[in-house]
Amino acid sequence: MKTLIKNGRINTFGNQTTAAAIWLENGIIQGIGVNFPEADFDQVYDAQNQLITPGLVDVHVHLREPGFTYKETIKTGSQAAARGGFTTVCAMPNLNPVPDTVEKFTALEEIIKQDAVVKVLQYAPITEELRSEILTDQKGLKAAGAFAFTNDGVGVQTAGTMYLAMKEAAENNMAIVAHTEDESLLFGGVMHKGAVSEKLDLPGIMSATESSQIARDLILAEETGVHYHVCHVSTKESVRVIRDAKKAGVHVTAEVSPHHLILIDENIPEDNGFWKMNPPLRGDEDRQALIEGLLDGTLDCIATDHAPHCLEEKQQSFLKAPFGIVGSETAFQLIYSNFVETGIFTFEQVIDWMAVQPARIFGLEVGTLTIGQPADIAVFNLTEETVIDDKEFQSMGVNTPFVGWKIKGETLMTFVDGKLVYQKEAK
Structure with a gap:
């Protein structure tokens, strides 16, 4: 499966690349750039101009x-x-x-x-x-x-x-x-x-x-x-x-x-x-x-x-x-x-x-956005403020005093070995 994450921002050593895209295939990051033809991919995900991180x-x-x-x-x-x-x-x-x-x-x-x-x-x-x-x-x-x-x-x-x-x-x-x-x-x-x-x-x-x-x-x-x-x-x-x-x-x-x-x-x-x-x-x-x-x-x-x-x-x-x-x-x-x-x-x-x-x-081959490394990726919304709501938790546990706190940085998408494992539902 050949997957593209498009329209993201990548922060590298303090410099942000806008309209960034990442090519994922066979569980590996195959390419990082800005101009990948969408027609070449089986799946395309829009990062909505938000930050892509390892x-x-x-x-x-x-x-x-x-x-x-x-x-x-x-x-x-x-x-x-x-x-x-x-x-x-x-x-x-x-x-x-x-x-x-x-x-x-x-x-x-x-x-x-x-x-x-x-x-x-x-x-x-x-x-x-x-x-x-x-x-x-x-x-x-x-x-x-x-x-x-x-x-x-x-x-x-x-x-x-x-x-x-x-x-x-x-x-x-x-x-x-x-x-x-x-x-x-x-x-x-x-x-x-x-x-x-x-x-x-x-x-x-x-x-x-x-x-x-x-x-x-x-x-x-x-x-x-x-x-x-x-x-x-x-x-x-x-x-x-x-x-x-x-x-x-x-x-x-x-x-x-x-x-x-x-x-x-x-x-x-x-x-x-x-x-x-x-x-x-x-x-x-x-x-x-x-x-x-x-x-x-x-x-x-x-x-x-x-x-x-x-x-x-x-x-x-x-x-x-x-x-x-x-x-x-x-x-x-x-x-x-x-x-x-x-x-x-x-x-x-x-x-x-x-x-x-x-x-x-711990010597793990994860944790970086690097070509040739596992396609483990998160996309975070750093612009929109949301409220921590335990009714939205995936965990069975809701034991935290942070419920109700206003925060930024909500996760939009998470990929493990190039596979989408979480995507925020549109409201």
């Missing part, structure tokens, strides 16, 4: 299948990703059953192959059942297709276990991806420890709960030489220790989520589970440190931590609701509207953090 890459999503399909499925989660302009997502293994053996991992890969509309790269767990001290068969799981290893959702509590996992991952040339949370420092906390937690009379989570485990892991990463990637960084102390480790030559990369860049604990209006996420929303000094960390290269990419839950679960107090916020369908729009429109980030930086860098740090 498909976004999200290294942190929860698709909930198997085990929690009342929250999300691989099909609905991948459809949500496509609506957000993501063409590659990396799915966490906190599932039931946990894909901690080659057999269970292979069974999960079959569901992904059958149901996903975008590219889904599946993580394998570091330890059996996520909670144990027994390492998984890294070599076997890598051969079965594991993207990297993580115990996201709980983290590795024992330094010795993490050391052994890192040592083996380094030998297998695989990354260890860490949810950093020292449970011995949690003390039942459900939100950031500070003035707001005191006002709402809710137990707080110290910043040290996150940053102390990152500091531990960075020493172990230096010892083993592993690629160590930190999930959803949220505190200024975490940024500081990662920055110092990079200066020391440790192979560490890190991600930050849109909600931690935009919101702080002072935005939480009441005891409402929609605002409960892990790590929690922190203070404004933390938020500013995250922005500075992106700008100076301490933090490498933006990842959503898309974590859907059913409505009944989230319509509870902080004490009872599960942690989590959905983000696949709103991440680009929120980042563009809050940071590019306000002049804090450039558009090129955002595409770098949401496409180029996540692909680069």
Whole structure:
């Protein structure tokens, strides 16, 4: 199938090409130009003078299948990703059953192959059942297709276990991806420890709960030489220790989520589970440190931590609701509207953090608009203002406090390997 996307704009190194067109065939970008004869193509899509970008890459999503399909499925989660302009997502293994053996991992890969509309790269767990001290068969799981290893959702509590996992991952040339949370420092906390937690009379989570485990892991990463990637960084102390480790030559990369860049604990209006996420929303000094960390290269990419839950679960107090916020369908729009429109980030930086860098740090052949590369493409409307409406979500989860926010950057079309997987319906 020979496909043409016409009448777009392409932004390259700060220069925009108008009336740009892209030729897609056999799943590959075959040409980028302005004068392709439409009669030569089987399918022609009009970009309506909007921006064409590489498909976004999200290294942190929860698709909930198997085990929690009342929250999300691989099909609905991948459809949500496509609506957000993501063409590659990396799915966490906190599932039931946990894909901690080659057999269970292979069974999960079959569901992904059958149901996903975008590219889904599946993580394998570091330890059996996520909670144990027994390492998984890294070599076997890598051969079965594991993207990297993580115990996201709980983290590795024992330094010795993490050391052994890192040592083996380094030998297998695989990354260890860490949810950093020292449970011995949690003390039942459900939100950031500070003035707001005191006002709402809710137990707080110290910043040290996150940053102390990152500091531990960075020493172990230096010892083993592993690629160590930190999930959803949220505190200024975490940024500081990662920055110092990079200066020391440790192979560490890190991600930050849109909600931690935009919101702080002072935005939480009441005891409402929609605002409960892990790590929690922190203070404004933390938020500013995250922005500075992106700008100076301490933090490498933006990842959503898309974590859907059913409505009944989230319509509870902080004490009872599960942690989590959905983000696949709103991440680009929120980042563009809050940071590019306000002049804090450039558009090129955002595409770098949401496409180029996540692909680069994990060695993926996606994330760029380049002839000969996979035809993974998004088209965004940067001119029309819309409102985030959870009734339009492709995800089964609507647990986000961003509903009702006015944004720009809505996705018009998403292509994966040259195939249209999402197109905004005309109203």
